[in-house]
Structure formats: structure tokens, C-alpha cells
Amino acid sequence: MTVQINRVDGGRVDRGQRIGFTFDGVRYEGHPGDTLASALMANGVRLLGRSFKYHRPRGVLAFGSEEPNALVELRRGGRQEPNTRATVAELFDGLEARSQNRFPTLRHDLLSVNDLFSRFLTAGFYYKTFMWPRAFWERVYEPMIRRAAGLGSVSLEDDPDAYDKGFLHCDLLVIGAGPAGLMAALTAARAGVRVILADEDFEPGGRLLAETHVIGDQPGADWAGQVLDELAALDNVRLMPRSTVIGAFDHGVYGAVERVADHLPAPASGTPRQIFWRIYAQRAVLCAGATERPIAFANNDRPGVMLGGAVRAYANRMAAVPDRRVAVFTNNDDGHRTAADLIAKGIEVPCVIDTRADAPAVAGTDLFAGAQVIGTRGRLGLRAMTLRLADGSTRQIDCGALAVSGGWNPNVQLTCHQRGRPQWDDAIAAFVPGDTLPAGLRVAGAAAGRMSTHGALESGAGAARAALADLGHATVAPDLPRAEDAPVRLQPFWHVRGARGRAWLDFQNDVTVKDVTLAHQENYVSVEHLKRYTTLGMATDQGKTSNLGGLAVMAELTGKSIPETGTTIFRPPYTPVSFGALAGRSVGRAFHPVRETPSHTWATEQGAVFTEVGDWLRAQWFARPGETHWRQTVDREVLQTRRSVGVCDVTTLGKIDVQGADAAAFLNRIYANGFAKLPVGRVRYGLMLREDGIAYDDGTAARLAEDHFVVTTTTANAVLVFRRMEFARQCLWPDLDVQLVSTTESWAQFAVAGPKSRALLEKIVDDVDLSNDAFPFMACAEVTVCGGCRARLFRISFSGELAYEIAVPTRYGDAMIRALMQAGEEFDVVPYGTEALGVMRIEKGHAAGNELNGTTTALNLGLGRMVSKKKDCIGNTLSERDGLNAPDALRLVGLKPLDPGDPVAAGAHLMAEAGPVDAGHDQGYVTSAAYSPVLQTPIGLAYLKDGAARMGEVMRLVNPLEGTEVRVTVVSPHFVDPDGGRQRA
Amino acid sequence: MHDLIPLSPLGGAAPQVDMFDGLQIREVTDRALASVAARLGHEAVCQGTLRALIGADLPGPGQSVEGSVQGLSYAAFWTAPETWMIDADHGAHELLAQDLAQALGASASVTEQTDGWCRFDLEGARVCDLLERLCAVDVRMMGQGGVTRTALHHIGGYLWCQAPGRRFVVLGSRSSARSLHHALVETARSITG
Amino acid sequence: MIIHHPLLGPRDAQEFVYLGDASLIDRPDWQAEDAAGAFHDYLYLRDNPAGLHRELWFHEQGDRSWLVVTRDTTTHEITSVELARDVARARGRSR
Incomplete structure (x- = not known):
């Protein structure tokens, strides 16, 4: 246990409670209200990590989510989390943190040798080195670079926590709960509209918690607390601490990540770790504050060199200081505040170094006006610095920390998420929001360049009132409490010249002034190129502290102004978002919804193996004890069905109820073949084309009444066909009287196929003559089954056998399959799955998705004559194009290997028996292949040029991927029962 | 049975x-559902017939109504232009769609939706x-x-x-x-x- | 994006499926002399404006209405939303 040597008085941490945590295995203590960064600081730990490229020792630079340096690994196992900013990691009891990107230890990192070779690792080094020998790239260089330059690591275990998604709606979304945000929220809340106030910190209040400002007659933090109490008591306000709005999307949609349990060892049972909210906001006010920027000078990256506002925030809010002796380096008045606040805390401030020759004096310390810091010393942390005074002389000053202020940049990121560009404001030497903001968004407070507390309060109230006025709500101007209104006094100053040593601009990516200079020399002068070439502004902090410094240096080099140089585009997310939050609950088995067939429970009992067909789970086959290979099972299911009778759940096929006076006329235009004359009580096979003449989907339409059809689609296209039919109904022929309803889910439907299917169904169906004369092939009827349950019966066949499909209301589906199996026992009934279904349809030569593959026409399918020329239907005009009707057009054929031991592979290509094997001599390709247990040979369906005229030809079937070549005979695609006698029996 | x-x-x-x-x-x-879509040109007949059947005026977009006729309660909600879902007790109305279709005749297309x-x-x-x-x-x-x-x-x-x-x-x-x-x-x- | 459905008010674009140019409503007459050419143009030729674009969206997770949405392709601003059926009738489509 160590003593909290850098803990000072005051602050908002709860000294009454102690929290134990470890960093690199060493145990420390902090208090509730601490972040990992502030607790380590209080314990005197300055060294937190190693830099990305040079492995330089690094400590905390900033206070909040902008932190570039202090990236750590938290927790263990499935919850291990790399690259977390210590500055936003809320302390909890038992928190385990580790430094990263070092070996073997943080203090003795072997790869710090990189720093000695820094002249070889400058901007774009990876484009220039590791080029030779070429073969080394993948095997040697890349793994080596990845190991050396990686940040944290992951455990590769599953994350045990759940992440939620959610949707919120509000009239006004206020982003940020500093003085501007609080005032905006209060103004809107009092007007009674729905308000969401989101703040990324665990304690709302923004800089009011970090400053010693007074609002009215009370400390700023107390005023914030009072406002928050009032807001919390209102039903129309949702306070969302620990919630970062990460993006502004179209039409008032915002993304926000709420860290529900990041501050706990583990989420409470069942509750999520984080929630990704989609917020629909009528209006929004961005009150995201501002981020301080450093000044680049030689060796400005040592632990102990920090942003001034951050030092002040740690001292005032967290009661922690980086050292007992802290100097200040500034180009503006804000640095003087840091000095004053530190002195008030009893910290020794040896001097304030101000780049301005006319800098105002600071009480209680020496001022070096017109001076600059030209170097620092200290191996693992700052010990001393060297100044160059106004007269050119140098002086060395001992100090353990240096608070640097280069001015503040408004946090304009969200204003740019829809390609808005910020504009330059000379008064604060920073970019402020431009004219083109996301629709409905306003900006207030420091984010808008209003840097004083008064400016924040006033603009927050004003933005809320303007937003509410847009929405038609009158508001009363709130009484603004009195608050400081100091002007920004600043001399733009970006980097110290004429000193030896590298001066860092981007701490996270190890980009120095020299790297920008090199990029400029090599003509990477566009800011977007500069970013990619040097990596300036990339990674977890997205350049929040570094972008402007880099731009300023580039501007100097090109002789342009900063606004002329421009900025890179800010894109979501504002801060890093975990994959867990993006995935939500769509992980593992819940990745997508599952659709179960009505016989699912029964099939599970039968030991079915299931396969995914879209979202559906379908039984693929039903293995029996003793069967050791799926082919055994499938062969048995096929043979038994063709010998006696088989049952298969076909509920997944799309079913669309088509009704209306013009239902027949409508289907006549949807299908390529005619439907107008289909009699009631009959079913017809139908082929749908795309408007370009390519086959789209097939199925059947059963006419239950003059004005009522039931259309089936393939399982895969059910949704798409319905959508297209609605398009035709609403957009093409709006005055046809036709109504469409999807009824896929309403009916449990089973195929009953095989020579004994009639005998089986005669036991199930009530009082209907199923003889061939009374109920012939392609008949349909509404019937009852099992003593009165309403049902639909269709005599259709996919297998080529005598077959029926029987449909009952879905709730009876389970009972129906059991009844069918029981009734079929005497006929040796067998359940079959999708695999046997596929084998039988290939044996029969029926086309399926493999044949309707988006490139083939009715002609290719051998169904060319089906396309009616006498009517208008989708696709018939363009199906007549010459290119689709060439004399040697592909035709569907069957293939059999000469040697039944040879395989037929789907995707293999057909070549003439002799001659070259190349694309130029390609004759066609296999779409479906199976082993036919009936023919006891592999078979295939294929598209072959002019195939109908090539029956009996011997060809080579080549599969260059597998290196196989098999001799096959071209045969009819109808391997089984080509004249259709069985299905008509 | x-x-x-x-x-x-x-x-x-x-x-x-x-x-x-x-x-x-x-x-x-224990609820029965059927969708009812008015046929072109028969909207008024369809709505009038349904009003008598369920004891309430059909609702507009985004709305539902409740009604009762002869001690049986019904509800209807809007699903699409000129289309409603009718909700009734399953015990009393297992054949809701058939009954509605019979009453509405050619003025509407009725589809069973219960399951x-x-x-x-x-x-x-x-x-x-x-x-x-x-x-x-x-x-x-x-x-x-x-x-x-x-x-x-x-x-x-x-x-x-x-x-x-x-x-x-x-x-x-x-x-x-x-x-x-x-x-x-x-x-x-x-x-x- | 938010699409203001003429019947159902503001709805998230995630509920919709996008098809494309609203000119797909203007399907040519199959019996016209130049039907093949007209269908070719109908199917394959589209304007790709940087600016206002009339386009078809289907409210799949809603009331199954096809809508004609006028959207500025450079800003995503939506200036009008109509029921496609009304648009089709206004353009002379009937039976």
C-alpha cells in the first residue's frame, strides 16, 4: 500500500471511503469520485504507458475523453478491455489495470530502442522501409511491426456481458451538461417539453466541477447540483450521465452510448454493460465544451507535462496534483488561472512562462513574459526544464510537472458529421461551428466559441429558446445568474522554434513537428494527405489535442493561413465505441431471429438435423440409429418415399392470399404463363420473370374461388415476391381490384408424397373422394381433416410421385404431423428432410433456386413455350430480345457420369469430349448435383449450349478448382418418370 | 369435433x-384474427357492414376501436389503406374469417390471420x-x-x-x-x- | 433518415426498403410499336441527379405502402412524400 502523496485538500472525491485497485500488479487506494488517472496521480504514479511508435515513457496529458497518452488495459478474462483512457475509467473497488505496449515492464521497455532509431521511423516510414525482400512482408515484417506497434491486447474469450440497444424520443436533446447544457436543459424543461440531457462524464456539471468560478452567490458546482436536482424532479426530463453522444445523423437522429456498468466490477444480473441508444430529437443543442491544446516544444512528451486546464481540473475536482512543484507554460490568460488555483491549493508554482511579451503579472509566482520552454529533462518523468527568456538567455528550472496551455478548441465534431465545415475565429484562434449544421442542431457555450461562464449560460438559454420557438413553444427568458465573463486573451503560438530535440504534436501517434515538415517536403500538403501520411489525428483520440497544432505547422510551412489550410473531416464516432455496443443482443444464437416450422418440436423429438434456410430452421434429414453417414439417411428417405409414402414440412414456402374481382387478371400479369382461364379448384405452376426477361421465381397458384387465389413462392423469395406484387398492384395497375396478404405463417403445410399418399390421406381427410377422377393431378379444395379441422388440400408434386400438400391452421401443425405419421404407419411412412426433397426434385428435373439463378431465362429452363405472347406480363417484352434467344442458348439438361463411381460436382463446367479446356470452349455448367439412390449413380442438372439437341453426347465435366475431369453423358433432365405417369396416377 | x-x-x-x-x-x-380489405369501389359497403358486425366505426391510420354486438366483444385496427385487422374471441369465433367473408360478400377480401x-x-x-x-x-x-x-x-x-x-x-x-x-x-x- | 409517411407520420427509414427512381412507375405499353426500345429505356436508363430525386420506397415494416419520396441526394433533405398509388393514378396508370 502506498500513501496518496499527491492528494490535496478539497475536491469532489469522497474521502470517507477508500477504494483498492491495482496498476501493473501494485495495489493502490483511491476514493469514490476518482478516475483511474486521478487516483494514480494522487498516489504519485506518473508513468502510465509507452508511446505507440518510439515507446517513449508517457503519463497523463489531459482530463477527459481527449486523452492521447494514458491508454491502459482493464480487467481480465472475457472482460479484458484494451486501450481504455485512464482519464475516463471510473475507479471501482478491485479494478485491475495494466500498462500496455511495453516489454518486459513499463519502466524497462526493450522496444524503447526504437527511440534511438527515430530518424528511420519518421512520417511514412512504413511506405519506405520493409520493402525488400518482398517475401518478408507477410512472414517477417508485418508480424514484427504489429507486435511492436500494437496497443493493448484482448483475451480472445467471449465477453460475458450483455449490451442493449434502445430508442429514445425527445423534443430537445442537450449534448453536454456543463453550464451551457444545464441552462439549455433547464430552460426547455421549465417549458414542459421532453428533454434529454446527455453527458459523457459520470458526474454532470462539466467545467463547473473543475473551476473555482462562482455563479450567482454560490460555487459553480453547487449551482450545477441545484439545477440537476430540479431537472431530476421533472417527469419530462431524462438525465443521462455516462452517456456519450457519438454521432449526429440525418434528420435529428443521434447515436449515444450509455456506460451502464463500466464503473462496476460486473453488471448486476441480467443488466447490460452498455446501451447503444438511437435518439430521435426534434431539436438538439450541442454543449460539448472545448478541448485545450498543447504547445509543441522539445521533449514535451515527458510524464508530468500536462495540459493546464487538466492540471487545474485534477486539483480542483479530484484533489490530486501531478507534483508538489508545478510550473506553467502558456500563451493566454487561462494559464494564469491554473497558476492561481494551484497556489490556492498550496502547490508551489515556481514560475509562469508566458509567450506574450505583455503578459499580465500573476500573484504569488514569478512571471517570465515573452519566454518559451526549449527543453525538458527526466528519464521516466519530468525533473527540470530549460527556458529561453525574452532576452535570449536560458535558465533551468526544477519542477515535477508543467501545465501547458495553448488555448482552447471548441468541440465542433458533431457539427461536422453531415459534412459541415467549421470556420476560423481569430478572436480565440480556433475553429468554431460553421454555417451548415446538421438540421435541427444548435451550438452553445464553449463549443460555439463562447468561452466565459456567462457566455455559456446565456447562449445555452438562447439556443434552447430558439429551438423551442421552432417547435412552436413560447418560453420565458430565464433569469441568468451572475457569472464571470472574462474575455479570451491569447497570442496564437503553436510550437517553439530554434531548439534541439523533437517536439510532439500528436502524442498518441508519435507525430512531431519534424514529421509534418517532412510530409511538407515530400509534398503531402493537403490536410487529408498529411493525416494519412503522418497518422496525425488518428486512433482513439482522433486528434482532439493534436489536429490544430499539426495544421498550424503545415500552414506556416506552406505560407497559408490556418483556415486556408483547412481541417480534416470529423466523422462519427466522437469517442471509441465498443463492438459489444454496436452488436447489442444480436450475438451468438440470437444473431438473427429464428423461424421455426410448425413441426419443429416433433422433428426435434425425431432427432432431425436442422439446416438454416434464411431465418427458417428446417429439418435436413432424420437419421436413424445405426446410420453412420448422412447419405445413408437421405438415400433411405428417398427410396422409402418413392416406394411407399413420405411426409415433409413445406410450411416455409411463401404463401400469398390474392383476392379481388381482378385477382385473375392481376396474376396473368405477374406470371409469364396464363392464369385467367384456370378453373376454380385447380392449381397451376407459374413462372415469374423480372422485367428484363430473366426468370425470377416459381411456384403454384391455386384457385379457391373466382376471386380468390393462393400463390406459393420459393422459401427464399417469399418477402421479395410479395414486395414486387405490391409494387405491381400499387404502382403499375392501381385500379385493378386486388388485395394481397401474406399467409405463410397462418397455415402449417405438409407434403405427402409417394404411391401410398392417397391411401394415407384417405384416412385423414374427412368425406372427400380422393380418387384420380374426383381429385386429379393439380386439383385443390378446402376440406376438413381428422373429424372437422378445416384444411386445404392441393394435389401437387415436387418429387414426381403421386403427391399432395395438406395445410391446417398452424396451431394444429404439430398434431397434424403426428396424425399423418400415425395414419401412415401401416404404409411404412417416412419423414423426409430438405436433402431428400432436393434429391427427388433433381431426379425429377424440377428447377429450383440453383437453376433460377438470376442469369437464366424461361428458354434456358426449357420453359420457353410457357411465356405467353398474347398478353402483357412482367418480363415478356424484354424476354424476346435477340441476345436471350440465340440459337445456341443454354438449355437445361441432365448429366450422368459414364462411370457411376465418378462424381458430378455443382459448378463444374462442360467441355467437348476432345479439344482445349478453357473459358473460350466452355459449353455450360452444372447447377445442381446429387447422388440418385434410384439410379444408383451421381446425377446433375446443367445448362448446356443448345442442350436440347445434344442428348446422348459424351462430354468432359471439368472442375479446375479441384483438378478433376469426369466423362458424362447428356441426358434428359427428367431422370425419374419422364412422362409424368406417377404424379398423375 | x-x-x-x-x-x-x-x-x-x-x-x-x-x-x-x-x-x-x-x-x-384465445383471440381470433382476420384481415379485411375493402374492394375497390365497395369501401362504403364494406365499412357499413363491418360497423354492424363489430359494433364500431372502423378506425383510421394508427388507431383501433372496440365494439360489441350481442354480448360479444370485438376490436379492429388499421393495418393499411382500406385494410383492417378484426380481433375477436377465439372460442366464439374460431371461424371468424369465414363468417366475415360470408357477411361482406364481394365488398371485401377477408383472410384468416389467427395463426x-x-x-x-x-x-x-x-x-x-x-x-x-x-x-x-x-x-x-x-x-x-x-x-x-x-x-x-x-x-x-x-x-x-x-x-x-x-x-x-x-x-x-x-x-x-x-x-x-x-x-x-x-x-x-x-x-x- | 426520417420519412414522413403521408398516413403514418414520421418513420425511421430503417422500416423502408428502397427501390429507385420513381420513373419505374411509367412502365411502357407492351403493344406500342417501339415497345422493345421503350422497355429498354424504362429499365436501364436513369438520371442520377445531384439534387432533387423522386424515388420509390416501400414501407415493409409498416403499412406496405409504396411511397414516392422526393429527396435531395446532396443533403438527404426530404421535401415531399406521396403515396405511390396516387402518383401512379395521376400519371394516368389505371388497370
Whole structure:
């Protein structure tokens, strides 16, 4: 246990409670209200990590989510989390943190040798080195670079926590709960509209918690607390601490990540770790504050060199200081505040170094006006610095920390998420929001360049009132409490010249002034190129502290102004978002919804193996004890069905109820073949084309009444066909009287196929003559089954056998399959799955998705004559194009290997028996292949040029991927029962 | 009477109930549903006939109505232009679609929907907290009788407000009942911890 | 994006499926002399404006209405939303 040597008085941490945590295995203590960064600081730990490229020792630079340096690994196992900013990691009891990107230890990192070779690792080094020998790239260089330059690591275990998604709606979304945000929220809340106030910190209040400002007659933090109490008591306000709005999307949609349990060892049972909210906001006010920027000078990256506002925030809010002796380096008045606040805390401030020759004096310390810091010393942390005074002389000053202020940049990121560009404001030497903001968004407070507390309060109230006025709500101007209104006094100053040593601009990516200079020399002068070439502004902090410094240096080099140089585009997310939050609950088995067939429970009992067909789970086959290979099972299911009778759940096929006076006329235009004359009580096979003449989907339409059809689609296209039919109904022929309803889910439907299917169904169906004369092939009827349950019966066949499909209301589906199996026992009934279904349809030569593959026409399918020329239907005009009707057009054929031991592979290509094997001599390709247990040979369906005229030809079937070549005979695609006698029996 | 035993969408012989602190999730299987779409040019006849059948005027977009005729209660909600879903007691109206079709004749297209859907009734003080984690609907602003189609955790269905802030009906595609139930229960645990 | 459905009010674009140019409503007459050419143009020729674009969206997770949405392709601003059926009738489509 160590003593909290850098803990000072005051602050908002709860000294009454102690929290134990470890960093690199060493145990420390902090208090509730601490972040990992502030607790380590209080314990005197300055060294937190190693830099990305040079492995330089690094400590905390900033206070909040902008932190570039202090990236750590938290927790263990499935919850291990790399690259977390210590500055936003809320302390909890038992928190385990580790430094990263070092070996073997943080203090003795072997790869710090990189720093000695820094002249070889400058901007774009990876484009220039590791080029030779070429073969080394993948095997040697890349793994080596990845190991050396990686940040944290992951455990590769599953994350045990759940992440939620959610949707919120509000009239006004206020982003940020500093003085501007609080005032905006209060103004809107009092007007009674729905308000969401989101703040990324665990304690709302923004800089009011970090400053010693007074609002009215009370400390700023107390005023914030009072406002928050009032807001919390209102039903129309949702306070969302620990919630970062990460993006502004179209039409008032915002993304926000709420860290529900990041501050706990583990989420409470069942509750999520984080929630990704989609917020629909009528209006929004961005009150995201501002981020301080450093000044680049030689060796400005040592632990102990920090942003001034951050030092002040740690001292005032967290009661922690980086050292007992802290100097200040500034180009503006804000640095003087840091000095004053530190002195008030009893910290020794040896001097304030101000780049301005006319800098105002600071009480209680020496001022070096017109001076600059030209170097620092200290191996693992700052010990001393060297100044160059106004007269050119140098002086060395001992100090353990240096608070640097280069001015503040408004946090304009969200204003740019829809390609808005910020504009330059000379008064604060920073970019402020431009004219083109996301629709409905306003900006207030420091984010808008209003840097004083008064400016924040006033603009927050004003933005809320303007937003509410847009929405038609009158508001009363709130009484603004009195608050400081100091002007920004600043001399733009970006980097110290004429000193030896590298001066860092981007701490996270190890980009120095020299790297920008090199990029400029090599003509990477566009800011977007500069970013990619040097990596300036990339990674977890997205350049929040570094972008402007880099731009300023580039501007100097090109002789342009900063606004002329421009900025890179800010894109979501504002801060890093975990994959867990993006995935939500769509992980593992819940990745997508599952659709179960009505016989699912029964099939599970039968030991079915299931396969995914879209979202559906379908039984693929039903293995029996003793069967050791799926082919055994499938062969048995096929043979038994063709010998006696088989049952298969076909509920997944799309079913669309088509009704209306013009239902027949409508289907006549949807299908390529005619439907107008289909009699009631009959079913017809139908082929749908795309408007370009390519086959789209097939199925059947059963006419239950003059004005009522039931259309089936393939399982895969059910949704798409319905959508297209609605398009035709609403957009093409709006005055046809036709109504469409999807009824896929309403009916449990089973195929009953095989020579004994009639005998089986005669036991199930009530009082209907199923003889061939009374109920012939392609008949349909509404019937009852099992003593009165309403049902639909269709005599259709996919297998080529005598077959029926029987449909009952879905709730009876389970009972129906059991009844069918029981009734079929005497006929040796067998359940079959999708695999046997596929084998039988290939044996029969029926086309399926493999044949309707988006490139083939009715002609290719051998169904060319089906396309009616006498009517208008989708696709018939363009199906007549010459290119689709060439004399040697592909035709569907069957293939059999000469040697039944040879395989037929789907995707293999057909070549003439002799001659070259190349694309130029390609004759066609296999779409479906199976082993036919009936023919006891592999078979295939294929598209072959002019195939109908090539029956009996011997060809080579080549599969260059597998290196196989098999001799096959071209045969009819109808391997089984080509004249259709069985299905008509 | 036939001897086929019905299963609930969740696969049980009886509907399932899940209780949480401030929230009850109840599977409902005793309602019959049929959709009615007025045919072109017959809108007035269709609406008039239905008014007599269910004892209420048909609602407009996003709304539902309740009615009763001869002691039997009905509800209807709007699903699409000139299209409504009619809801009735399953025991009294297992053949709801047939009955409606007979009464409406050529003025409307009627389709049986009873088994197209699974239904969960959600009730309790936490119901809005639950729904805002599952769908994009502004549930806190939904008024009495409001109905909207939406997707709950990627599963399409209807959300029907029967008591603002307290009682909602979710209708989801029946084949996804288990996935929908899983999402409801997981989310209920998430909010009630 | 938010699409203001003429019947159902503001709805998240996630509920919709996008098809494309609203000119797909203007399906040519199959019996016209130049039907093949007209269908070719109908199917394959589209304007790709940087600016206002009339386009078809299907409210799949809603009331199954096809809508004609006028959207500025450079800003995503939506200036009008109509029921496609009304648009089709106004353009002379009938039976």
C-alpha cells in the first residue's frame, strides 16, 4: 500500500471511503469520485504507458475523453478491455489495470530502442522501409511491426456481458451538461417539453466541477447540483450521465452510448454493460465544451507535462496534483488561472512562462513574459526544464510537472458529421461551428466559441429558446445568474522554434513537428494527405489535442493561413465505441431471429438435423440409429418415399392470399404463363420473370374461388415476391381490384408424397373422394381433416410421385404431423428432410433456386413455350430480345457420369469430349448435383449450349478448382418418370 | 369435433406467463384474427357492414376501436389503406374469417390471420422501459388504442396500446415466437435487474 | 433518415426498403410499336441527379405502402412524400 502523496485538500472525491485497485500488479487506494488517472496521480504514479511508435515513457496529458497518452488495459478474462483512457475509467473497488505496449515492464521497455532509431521511423516510414525482400512482408515484417506497434491486447474469450440497444424520443436533446447544457436543459424543461440531457462524464456539471468560478452567490458546482436536482424532479426530463453522444445523423437522429456498468466490477444480473441508444430529437443543442491544446516544444512528451486546464481540473475536482512543484507554460490568460488555483491549493508554482511579451503579472509566482520552454529533462518523468527568456538567455528550472496551455478548441465534431465545415475565429484562434449544421442542431457555450461562464449560460438559454420557438413553444427568458465573463486573451503560438530535440504534436501517434515538415517536403500538403501520411489525428483520440497544432505547422510551412489550410473531416464516432455496443443482443444464437416450422418440436423429438434456410430452421434429414453417414439417411428417405409414402414440412414456402374481382387478371400479369382461364379448384405452376426477361421465381397458384387465389413462392423469395406484387398492384395497375396478404405463417403445410399418399390421406381427410377422377393431378379444395379441422388440400408434386400438400391452421401443425405419421404407419411412412426433397426434385428435373439463378431465362429452363405472347406480363417484352434467344442458348439438361463411381460436382463446367479446356470452349455448367439412390449413380442438372439437341453426347465435366475431369453423358433432365405417369396416377 | 390438439406459438399446451418486478409478459392464444380489405369501389359497403358486425366505426391510420354486438366483444385496427385487422374471441369465433367473408360478400377480401401471429400482452409500470429497448416506436406518447407496425429486435409485428404507459399488446410473426419471447424476457431482465 | 409517411407520420427509414427512381412507375405499353426500345429505356436508363430525386420506397415494416419520396441526394433533405398509388393514378396508370 502506498500513501496518496499527491492528494490535496478539497475536491469532489469522497474521502470517507477508500477504494483498492491495482496498476501493473501494485495495489493502490483511491476514493469514490476518482478516475483511474486521478487516483494514480494522487498516489504519485506518473508513468502510465509507452508511446505507440518510439515507446517513449508517457503519463497523463489531459482530463477527459481527449486523452492521447494514458491508454491502459482493464480487467481480465472475457472482460479484458484494451486501450481504455485512464482519464475516463471510473475507479471501482478491485479494478485491475495494466500498462500496455511495453516489454518486459513499463519502466524497462526493450522496444524503447526504437527511440534511438527515430530518424528511420519518421512520417511514412512504413511506405519506405520493409520493402525488400518482398517475401518478408507477410512472414517477417508485418508480424514484427504489429507486435511492436500494437496497443493493448484482448483475451480472445467471449465477453460475458450483455449490451442493449434502445430508442429514445425527445423534443430537445442537450449534448453536454456543463453550464451551457444545464441552462439549455433547464430552460426547455421549465417549458414542459421532453428533454434529454446527455453527458459523457459520470458526474454532470462539466467545467463547473473543475473551476473555482462562482455563479450567482454560490460555487459553480453547487449551482450545477441545484439545477440537476430540479431537472431530476421533472417527469419530462431524462438525465443521462455516462452517456456519450457519438454521432449526429440525418434528420435529428443521434447515436449515444450509455456506460451502464463500466464503473462496476460486473453488471448486476441480467443488466447490460452498455446501451447503444438511437435518439430521435426534434431539436438538439450541442454543449460539448472545448478541448485545450498543447504547445509543441522539445521533449514535451515527458510524464508530468500536462495540459493546464487538466492540471487545474485534477486539483480542483479530484484533489490530486501531478507534483508538489508545478510550473506553467502558456500563451493566454487561462494559464494564469491554473497558476492561481494551484497556489490556492498550496502547490508551489515556481514560475509562469508566458509567450506574450505583455503578459499580465500573476500573484504569488514569478512571471517570465515573452519566454518559451526549449527543453525538458527526466528519464521516466519530468525533473527540470530549460527556458529561453525574452532576452535570449536560458535558465533551468526544477519542477515535477508543467501545465501547458495553448488555448482552447471548441468541440465542433458533431457539427461536422453531415459534412459541415467549421470556420476560423481569430478572436480565440480556433475553429468554431460553421454555417451548415446538421438540421435541427444548435451550438452553445464553449463549443460555439463562447468561452466565459456567462457566455455559456446565456447562449445555452438562447439556443434552447430558439429551438423551442421552432417547435412552436413560447418560453420565458430565464433569469441568468451572475457569472464571470472574462474575455479570451491569447497570442496564437503553436510550437517553439530554434531548439534541439523533437517536439510532439500528436502524442498518441508519435507525430512531431519534424514529421509534418517532412510530409511538407515530400509534398503531402493537403490536410487529408498529411493525416494519412503522418497518422496525425488518428486512433482513439482522433486528434482532439493534436489536429490544430499539426495544421498550424503545415500552414506556416506552406505560407497559408490556418483556415486556408483547412481541417480534416470529423466523422462519427466522437469517442471509441465498443463492438459489444454496436452488436447489442444480436450475438451468438440470437444473431438473427429464428423461424421455426410448425413441426419443429416433433422433428426435434425425431432427432432431425436442422439446416438454416434464411431465418427458417428446417429439418435436413432424420437419421436413424445405426446410420453412420448422412447419405445413408437421405438415400433411405428417398427410396422409402418413392416406394411407399413420405411426409415433409413445406410450411416455409411463401404463401400469398390474392383476392379481388381482378385477382385473375392481376396474376396473368405477374406470371409469364396464363392464369385467367384456370378453373376454380385447380392449381397451376407459374413462372415469374423480372422485367428484363430473366426468370425470377416459381411456384403454384391455386384457385379457391373466382376471386380468390393462393400463390406459393420459393422459401427464399417469399418477402421479395410479395414486395414486387405490391409494387405491381400499387404502382403499375392501381385500379385493378386486388388485395394481397401474406399467409405463410397462418397455415402449417405438409407434403405427402409417394404411391401410398392417397391411401394415407384417405384416412385423414374427412368425406372427400380422393380418387384420380374426383381429385386429379393439380386439383385443390378446402376440406376438413381428422373429424372437422378445416384444411386445404392441393394435389401437387415436387418429387414426381403421386403427391399432395395438406395445410391446417398452424396451431394444429404439430398434431397434424403426428396424425399423418400415425395414419401412415401401416404404409411404412417416412419423414423426409430438405436433402431428400432436393434429391427427388433433381431426379425429377424440377428447377429450383440453383437453376433460377438470376442469369437464366424461361428458354434456358426449357420453359420457353410457357411465356405467353398474347398478353402483357412482367418480363415478356424484354424476354424476346435477340441476345436471350440465340440459337445456341443454354438449355437445361441432365448429366450422368459414364462411370457411376465418378462424381458430378455443382459448378463444374462442360467441355467437348476432345479439344482445349478453357473459358473460350466452355459449353455450360452444372447447377445442381446429387447422388440418385434410384439410379444408383451421381446425377446433375446443367445448362448446356443448345442442350436440347445434344442428348446422348459424351462430354468432359471439368472442375479446375479441384483438378478433376469426369466423362458424362447428356441426358434428359427428367431422370425419374419422364412422362409424368406417377404424379398423375 | 376433431381430435387435433393445438399448441401455443411457444410450443406449449397452455400459454406461458413470465413475471417480473413491475412487468408481466403473457402469451395469449384465445383471440381470433382476420384481415379485411375493402374492394375497390365497395369501401362504403364494406365499412357499413363491418360497423354492424363489430359494433364500431372502423378506425383510421394508427388507431383501433372496440365494439360489441350481442354480448360479444370485438376490436379492429388499421393495418393499411382500406385494410383492417378484426380481433375477436377465439372460442366464439374460431371461424371468424369465414363468417366475415360470408357477411361482406364481394365488398371485401377477408383472410384468416389467427395463426399467422403470436401474441404477448405486456402489462406493468415498466412496460415502456421494456419497449424502448426493443423498438423505435415512441411508446411513451402512444395513446389509448394506438396501433403501429414496427420491428421488435428485428422481428416484424404490431404494437397495440391498450392502456397508455401500462398495457401493450405485441403481435409478432408466429414462427418467430420463441425469438420474440426470448427478446422480451432478456430485455425484461435487463430493465428489472 | 426520417420519412414522413403521408398516413403514418414520421418513420425511421430503417422500416423502408428502397427501390429507385420513381420513373419505374411509367412502365411502357407492351403493344406500342417501339415497345422493345421503350422497355429498354424504362429499365436501364436513369438520371442520377445531384439534387432533387423522386424515388420509390416501400414501407415493409409498416403499412406496405409504396411511397414516392422526393429527396435531395446532396443533403438527404426530404421535401415531399406521396403515396405511390396516387402518383401512379395521376400519371394516368389505371388497370
